Amino acid sequence: MISEQIRVRFAPSPTGYLHVGGLRTALYNYLFARQNNGVFILRIEDTDRSRYVEGAVENLIETLKWAGLDYDEGPGKGGEYGPYVQSQRLDIYRKYAKQLVEEKKAYYCFCTPERLEQMRQELEQKGEFAKYDRFCLNLSSSEIEQKLKSNTPYVIRMKVPDNTTIKFYDLIRKDVEISSQLIDDQVLIKSDGYPTYHLANVVDDHLMKVTHVIRGEEWLPSVPKHILLYSYFGWEIPALAHLPLLLNTDKTKLSKRQGDVAVEDYRAKGYLKEGLINFIALLGWNPGDEREIFTLEELIQEFSIERVGKSGAVFNIDKLNWINLQHIHKKTEKEMLPILKEIISRSKYKDQLFSDKYLEKVIHAMRERINYLAGILEKSPYFFEPPSSYDPNYLSKHWKSETPIWLDKLVEAFSKLENPVKNDFESALNQTAEALGVGRGKIIHAVRLAVSGVGEGPGLYDILDILGKEEVINRIQQAIKNIKIQYARE
């Protein structure tokens, strides 16, 4: 016997950008599919028209593509079980809802939102669970027909049995049981004709032959509704796995306000997809040994649902930074060049021209000093424009009254160099220091300040080599002038 092919899906709703929590859900689904030679489906759950955001689907697909999580079936890709956008499947949901109504497993409800609101308030005041009171459960068929004919707005609700306990097994949480007493007669079809998540999800998972439902923990409490639906339809229930939540530093559910949650924001900062994926994979899963750095391929090999944890994980940016650096270590300058160029094209330096060779040298000099590519612009703007100010602390420590005299000598020495490279700058500086009878360290710090304006960064000779003779001399002369002015003001 050949066992059934594994099919999983990532089913986001297009409400804007892809959330990092969503990326993790997508990743785990992807890993599970790939390691089992299964199928990874992308399904768009756009059944809430009020929350629909223009362009969100394209954005979602683009971001998934960037992350390297390519899907086998879905919008723009096709597949046997499409369409993969729920708003294009309305007839299907209506058909199944009708079927349930005919079998008395669901019923029309004509209650107005106002009545429901009032009912809830009353129940809440009495301290009772605010559950639909089944006002419309026993309407006569003639009543129903009449209301339907007069176009009274309606929803279709599923009928939930009164007193059963629903037990199910979750791959991550093991045995869970919930009493049906607490389950409301869930709306399946809304008055606008669109299905709710619960109906659409169950119908689609069945029709698309999904074998494993891997999704966020926030869905755990509604599993009984889904199980009821599966049994009403007489369908097999897929395996379930509810992933722990991603949290803010203060342990609340990960949200905007407390930092970036959109995958595209990390991308824009120049985090490597390898770094983000690696970090996110480790939020709730570990290989069982002490390895931490993984490529996507390695994750496919190593991942297992059994090793996914149960408790929420804080999204810790420090760890992301470290993991991303580990992946920067593995990249060549050439590989990172397009990312840097992209960042520059969105920066204030976008109109300046920098050669690929120049930028590769900058990456080489900065790669150990950053955690993401945009860090190059943040930490070493001096590779893109002359310093506009000089760090006061560094200045007071390393800029003495004799400094301008030494630097004049140095400029003189540098001027004589022809097409100097790193070593030429170094020996010229050494010779000048010796001739002056000054420790070379003193000159080095002053030059660093003059050319970069700050007291940190790559080795000085690397900076000089990148900037080139003309620029170096200009900046030193500029600094002598500017810093004199600064002194004069004080």
Place this chain on the structure above:
RNA sequence: GGCGCUAUCGUCUAAGGGUUAGGACACCGCCCUCUCAAGGCGGUAAUACGGGUUCGAAUCCCGUUAGCGCUACCA
């Protein structure tokens, strides 16, 4: 409020009856060094609380507490 899920260093986690409770990030110190990083070495730091079961509990059971999730014609 009700229901559910969860609980090991600050954070991510390992250990699933017997370990000095391990690793990683962060933090601190030292080395390296023209600065800042990177790298190397070392250090501080945890089983939420209370009861059981057991020769022995982070681990099994019960309770408490806390956090989070759900309780919509949102997903």
